[in-house]
Amino acid sequence: QVQLVESGGGLVQAGGSLRLSCASSGRTFSSYTMGWFRQAPGKEREFVSAISASGGSTYYADSVKGRFTISRDNAKNTIYLQMNSLKPEDTAVYYCAARTGAPYALAHGYGYWGQGTQVTVSS
Numbered sequence: 253q254v255q256l257v258e259s260g261g262g263l264v265q266a267g268g269s270l271r272l273s274c275a276s277s278g279r280t281f282s283s284y285t286m287g288w289f290r291q292a293p294g295k296e297r298e299f300v301s302a303i304s305a306s307g308g309s310t311y312y313a314d315s316v317k318g319r320f321t322i323s324r325d326n327a328k329n330t331i332y333l334q335m336n337s338l339k340p341e342d343t344a345v346y347y348c349a350a351r352t353g354a355p356y357a358l359a360h361g362y363g364y365w366g367q368g369t370q371v372t373v374s375s
Contacts, residue, residue, distance in 0.1 A: 285303070287356070301313065
């Protein structure tokens with residue numbers, strides 16, 4: 253069983269930065285691919301980024317490429333999402349998720365989810 257807890261969300265002005273964290277319980281964290289998704293009001297949950305179990309491979313949605321950076325610290329059972337040059341359209345609840353297997357960009361491929369953290373970007 254994997255439990256995920258996100259933190260680091262908040263209110264920021266456009267152009268600003270935030271760093272999200274997702275802490276995991278369990279002794280097998282380093283065997284899971286991890287992902288970040290987001291969901292804005294009235295919209296479907298969408299892929300943001302994913303990182304392989306080893307951290308050697310990372311993937312990004314086109315909308316965040318060059319602005320967001322995903323990373324993980326397997327010793328701390330934690331992943332991070334550094335978000336720079338934030339835009340109002342980045343406003344959403346951000347979720348971290350875990351899956352076994354290779355990185356995957358669809359939400360249904362992830363079996364474990366956190367409760368989400370709100371990110372609001374004002375213009």
